[in-house]
Amino acid sequence: MTASRTSTQDDPRVDPPLYAGLTVDHSSTVDRVADELRRAVFDGELESGTPLREVALASSLGVSRPTVREALALLVTEGLAVREPHRGVSVASPDPDSVRDLCRARLVLEDAGVRHWPQAEAAARERVRTTLAAYTGAVRAGAGYRELNERHLAFHVSLVELTGSPRLVAAQESLVRELRLALAQVERIRRNAHDQADTHAELLALLEADDVPGAQAFLVRHLADAEEAILAALDLRAEEAASAGTAR
């Protein structure tokens, strides 16, 4: 309620629609620390399970302990880290059950978005097209697997945006964040992202043809495939970790 504590402020006092494109960074230190931690987690610099010590992070980042604490609390509510009372927070470790749940949940949200396609606002439909174009463009440009993941997940978020519901989009973004964590942990080993640009183009084609049931069925298959791929990679990663453990 009373949403939008966002940056851009359209103040009614300033009459002319001037001063567009001017923005000031209103981010707090806590936000920047949280951003840095997220980046490190997504980039695989922080392996899953790694403890995030408050004092160490504070001195390392040049901020105070309360600031780090607040940032860690953010990560915890986002599901990127877990807090065990009196034991501190550590990077969350994706387990198969979590991945399965993530995929089931996002199927519900993305399916809702696809169903809304006919009634969706033109702007939302256009956003689906542009995010897909950005994805395929990145694929053709031979972008790194991290950027490909970004673009890929952005497309799936844009599907939920078809519902026009900010809260559903927020929920999807939360799911995608956790998924990104899982992917980051997986891709520390297999440093590649599937090229699924064609697959997604096919999905969009079905939508453009107003074939909603077809798009739904397509989405079900696509997400099932994705789930299977992630689980397989996760399994492979667990095996390697186990063999590394016994070898030691």
Added chain:
Amino acid sequence: MTASRTSTQDDPRVDPPLYAGLTVDHSSTVDRVADELRRAVFDGELESGTPLREVALASSLGVSRPTVREALALLVTEGLAVREPHRGVSVASPDPDSVRDLCRARLVLEDAGVRHWPQAEAAARERVRTTLAAYTGAVRAGAGYRELNERHLAFHVSLVELTGSPRLVAAQESLVRELRLALAQVERIRRNAHDQADTHAELLALLEADDVPGAQAFLVRHLADAEEAILAALDLRAEEAASAGTAR
């Protein structure tokens, strides 16, 4: 991922299934402060828009400012309060757009739950029945409107539990929390909750008959009615506030 920082811990070290029913309150001071604030908000003690000053709350609750800050951060992430940079946090004020979004979003989640009825686990189905029974029981017992709201919303959460997805349930609980806030603000004026026990019984009957499409259609109507009722009450409340403002 690696969920459950919950209270009950099933430790594999203790062999006999003894010590059941023994629990220790592991809640932190922050949690208790947050609980108290939620209660005050839901009970209408704190009107929407009321600023939540850190120092005042700290001295009033007998805790330190950092503790209050952390609790307020929790409320903000839950959507029960909003933080404006350098201006502090205040109780969120439900506006019509938010209510519409909440209803649209929960329709997606609850509809997903209803669709899952045939494949849902027996325990989940049983939970729907028990929460409905608790609701109707409370209605017959002439419970207060607060308890009725609790039971009513619990039923709608139980519908999402049919999906078997913890994350979807968490999302629904978040939506319901915001809805509770809106209802609390509305009911400061009209201190009554609709008796919708019969309506919900009808929904369950459709499910028991495995008439999923019927249940879906029923749910759409029911949620549309609920949305309309809340919006009307909200409108009425806004009018009273306006007239009170001009009268002063």
Added chain:
DNA sequence: GAATGTCAGATTGTCGGACAATCTTACATC
């Protein structure tokens, strides 16, 4: 008279230090 500059008060954002409570680990004891 409207826009702008300035100041004081209030509140938050961030910091540093401090201490108690708790967990872990290792060691000692029965």
Added chain:
DNA sequence: GATGTAAGATTGTCCGACAATCTGACATTC
């Protein structure tokens, strides 16, 4: 082998302090 004890580390909570920022009132300038 189970239990008790001590040390070290880490978190949970608190206090005090200061800078940054917002608000509002007042003075200034054109």
